[in-house]
């Protein structure tokens with residue numbers, strides 16, 4: 001396996017006859033797999049476990065992409081993590097530009113952009129430490145997963161995280177608008 005480009009597969013042999021297929025399992029580090037609140041950790045190498053098949057004008061790739069992710073729970077800010085297992089079905093052609101189909105250059109299929117696209121599309125936008133996370137109390141900031149603080153009038157738990165992050169409330173805005181401006 002090419003260690004500098006672990007996702008590059010040489011397919012000249014495969015392409016000698018339409019219908020030829022073989023399995024490839026490739027794993028490697030990919031940089032930049034991240035969104036605002038979640039990322040594939042730098043040491044975690046995604047896996048592509050796929051069947052390559054020679055088709056007229058290109059190579060089809062079908063299989064599974066697996067990648068772990070880590071981030072901060074949107075509700076309680078504790079570490080959150082999980083594993084993505086994504087079905088992929090893509091086509092590599094000589095005219096491919098990464099839009100409709102991926103490029104097939106010099107009889108090489110590079111699975112890295114396929115893995116990148118699949119993972120970026122499915123990273124959770126609002127990661128949770130667990131589906132039942134109770135979040136932080138918006139009043140006192142207590143982690144309600146650990147104990148009930150007894151505060152009244154719980155609001156939508158999604159707003160709890162915003163309070164903790166120091167989003168300015170209406171009172172602060174009123175005070176600053178009262179202070180004399182430069183005009």
Ligand SMILES: [Zn+2]
Pocket residue numbers: 073074075076077078128129130133134135
């Ligand atoms: Zn949580």
Ligand SMILES: [Zn+2]
Pocket residue numbers: 137138139140141142149150151
């Ligand atoms: Zn509370």
